[in-house]
Amino acid sequence: MRKQATQRQQVAWLRRLPGSVREAAGVERVILRRLPSATLAASALVACCAAVTMALQDTAASPVQDRLASDVLILSVALLATLWTAAFTLAIGCAIVVVMKGPGYVADAYPLADADNPSSHQHE
Numbered sequence: 001m002r003k004q005a006t007q008r009q010q011v012a013w014l015r016r017l018p019g020s021v022r023e024a025a026g027v028e029r030v031i032l033r034r035l036p037s038a039t040l041a042a043s044a045l046v047a048c049c050a051a052v053t054m055a056l057q058d059t060a061a062s063p064v065q066d067r068l069a070s071d072v073l074i075l076s077v078a079l080l081a082t083l084w085t086a087a088f089t090l091a092i093g094c095a096i097v098v099v100m101k102g103p104g105y106v107a108d109a110y111p112l113a114d115a116d117n118p119s120s121h122q123h124e
Contacts, residue, residue, distance in 0.1 A: 020104035028094040028101075035094075039087040043080060050076035 053072040057065065 015106040017104035017106055022103050023101035025101070026097075028097040031090065032094045032098070035087060035091055039083065042083055046076050046079045046083070 050073055053069050057069045061069075
């Protein structure tokens, strides 16, 4: 019963445009499906590089070795931030494409004041 009420409520504002069709799924679905595992794999690779650098660092290391380890850690954090930002941006772009390929919906009516004679109300 509740499912029917939800569907009725949804239909009230999501009425499909007559004759609208959905486009076939494309590369965006493949990207969305593979993006989480690819992002986690790349993140793990960067984290492993940082972990190996820290594990190989000697406690009595020279200042040059300390500087190298510090640079590797900073680079790892920067790479992770860039990687996750790029993955999030790509996911948003794919989600937009999925929505745009979906069916068209009827929008609410928006009465225009100059619908009868639009050229008479031009702004100067």
